[in-house]
Amino acid sequence: xxxxxxxxxxxxxxxxxxxxxxxxxxxxxxxxxxxxxxxxxxxxxxxxxxxxxxxxxxxxxxxxxxxxxxxxxxxxxxxxxxxxxxxxxxxxxxxxxxxxxxxxxxxxxxxxxxxxxxxxxxxxxxxxxxxxxxxxxxxxxxxxxxxxxxxxxxxxxxxxxxxxxxxxxxxxxxxxxxxxxxxxxxxxxxxxxxxxxxxxxxxxxxxxxxxxxxxxxxxxxxxxxxxxxxxxxxxxxxxxxxxxxxxxxxxxxxxxxxxxxxxxxxxxxxxxxxxxxxxxxxxxxxxxxxxxxxxxxxxxxxxxxxxxxxxxxxxxxxxxxxxxxxxxxxxxxxxxxxxxxxxxxxxxxxxxxxxxxxxxxxxxxxxxxxxxxxxxxxxxxxxxxxxxxxxxxxxxxxxxxxxxxxxxxxxxxxxxxxxxxxxxxxxxxxxxxxxxxxxxxxxxxxxxxxxxxxxxxxxxxxxxxx
Ligand SMILES: *Cc1c(COP(=O)(O)O)cnc(C)c1O
Numbered sequence: 001x002x003x004x005x006x007x008x009x010x011x012x013x014x015x016x017x018x019x020x021x022x023x024x025x026x027x028x029x030x031x032x033x034x035x036x037x038x039x040x041x042x043x044x045x046x047x048x049x050x051x052x053x054x055x056x057x058x059x060x061x062x063x064x065x066x067x068x069x070x071x072x073x074x075x076x077x078x079x080x081x082x083x084x085x086x087x088x089x090x091x092x093x094x095x096x097x098x099x100x101x102x103x104x105x106x107x108x109x110x111x112x113x114x115x116x117x118x119x120x121x122x123x124x125x126x127x128x129x130x131x132x133x134x135x136x137x138x139x140x141x142x143x144x145x146x147x148x149x150x151x152x153x154x155x156x157x158x159x160x161x162x163x164x165x166x167x168x169x170x171x172x173x174x175x176x177x178x179x180x181x182x183x184x185x186x187x188x189x190x191x192x193x194x195x196x197x198x199x200x201x202x203x204x205x206x207x208x209x210x211x212x213x214x215x216x217x218x219x220x221x222x223x224x225x226x227x228x229x230x231x232x233x234x235x236x237x238x239x240x241x242x243x244x245x246x247x248x249x250x251x252x253x254x255x256x257x258x259x260x261x262x263x264x265x266x267x268x269x270x271x272x273x274x275x276x277x278x279x280x281x282x283x284x285x286x287x288x289x290x291x292x293x294x295x296x297x298x299x300x301x302x303x304x305x306x307x308x309x310x311x312x313x314x315x316x317x318x319x320x321x322x323x324x325x326x327x328x329x330x331x332x333x334x335x336x337x338x339x340x341x342x343x344x345x346x347x348x349x350x351x352x353x354x355x356x357x358x359x360x361x362x363x364x365x366x367x368x369x370x371x372x373x374x375x376x377x378x379x380x381x382x383x384x385x386x387x388x389x390x391x392x393x394x395x396x397x398x399x400x401x402x403x404x405x406x407x408x409x410x411x412x413x414x415x416x417x418x419x420x421x422x423x424x425x426x427x428x429x430x431x432x433x434x435x436x437x438x439x440x441x442x443x444x445x446x447x448x449x450x451x452x453x454x455x456x457x458x459x460x461x462x463x464x465x466x
Contacts, residue, residue, distance in 0.1 A: 003031065005024035005025075005028035005030060007329045008329015008332070008333065009025075009333070014065055015062065015066040016126050019066075022217075022221070022223060028333070029319055031319055032225075036062075037269075037270055040245045040273075046236070046240060051087065051237060052081075053073075053076075054236060054237055055230075056072060058232055058233045058270075059229055075118070084105045085105040088105065089103055089105070090102050094378075096401075097402070098405050099238075100381075100407050100408075101237075101409055104409060104412040104415075107147075108147045109176075109411060109414065109431075109432070109435070110146075110308070110411040110412070110415065111260065112143050113150065115227035115230040116148050117151050119226050119227060120148075120152040122226055123152070123218065127158065133465065134159075134218040135211065135217050136148065136159070136218050136219070137160075137162075137163075137459065138163070138201060140194075141194045142169050142173040142307055143308045144222070145162040145173075145177050148162060152184070153180055155184065158184060158218075159464050161188060161458075161459050162187055162188065163201065163455065164177065164188070165189075165190060165196070168193060170416070172415050172431075175439065175443060190455065191447065191450050203452050204452070211459070211463075212460065222316060223315050232267045235249075244272065244273060247403070247404070249272075250274070250277075250399070250400070251406050252390045252408070253278065253279065254281075254387060255280055256311045257314050257315050265358075275399075276403065276405075278394055280360075280392070282306045282310070282363060282365075282389055283302045283362065284304065286311075286314060288361060289362075291359070295343050296344050297342070297344075299312065304364075304365055304368075304385075305385045306385040306388075306419070318332065324346065324350045360397070368385050368389055369423035371391055372419060373424055375391065383413060384413040385419035386416075387407060387408070387410055390407035
């Protein structure tokens, strides 16, 4: 399998290089040159498989040039055995033909574990083979950082430095990052905001001379192809559990950077019958505005009760735009260069095609809280605010009540206790038993000034072989 850039100018790469590369050299994102396609008969034959085995069937075509089948199977067994539920991605029923798929049974209680637990193992495997080392540098306002740290804690060939804005992430989220012990794990609290952290990461990727040529940076943000790939699997899992592929499914996906829902779109293209995909956003609704009115335009960032979806642009949307433009990289490049300067639209027939593929809704904090409260009162089931947005959008956009509607449950409610109390419920979400002592664990992080040279100096000094 070869991977090509959405902007059409960077060289095509194999899986190993795509794994180790962030952005393509032309500024685009890598996508598979062609997708595997599974027949209904083949998908049907996967009924009842354990999650890790299903993951193997769905993903192997993407990695087969780089990893022997047995090694990949072993890696997947290890990856999904760290989840705290035997089904890995269990379904919970909310109402007649309405479900939540709980994707928060991994080590950091958010769906990002599905991809990052695998990504850490993939990186270490490829780096071992190549006798190479990388430094992962990332900025986080919460979920990504902890999932990345957990995913890389046992990697021998990776040092990880995660920047978070000092005193501006929730205590649960900070502790999930800072209590993970390991010589290769470095948390940096920057005296600035999330944008400052992100800018430093971007600048460092642009000029890596501070590493003295002895190692290189790698990215684990949601533009990494391997993350998208890992997220395709659970769409198959949910469908098979509810009678697919002999009936089609609808999915509602709480969306920020368009990674998780793009994986659903790929599952459909790979042969899974999906009749509806709902993009569920919070007030940071650039995608909903595009879907409703064919205008792609950045607005100011708003802080909401669902912080993991607080974005101004959706980086993975570029991957969809590439398909919408008949995979014409030059057209995507032109569009996104214009989009960086002001609002853009696409040709009407292309936009109409996007409208056929996706429905969308934007849910504000009040409606989020109302949904958390309603579902608790009806079912004694607690939703986290991100999942609540998905459930709300699912109900608002539903087209056919005979089709099972599955909302992706992206985080455990105990990660976001503020939203639960704002919804007026007196119940306190409990951390699962394996994390109950989170508030007693020892924390380790370094506070640094809002200065890129200080951060780079720290990294240069602290990676393993420095
Ligand atoms: C990251 C995240 C999202 C958004 O996922 P994207 O792939 O960026 O669309 C939604 N909910 C939670 C809890 C997250 O951590």
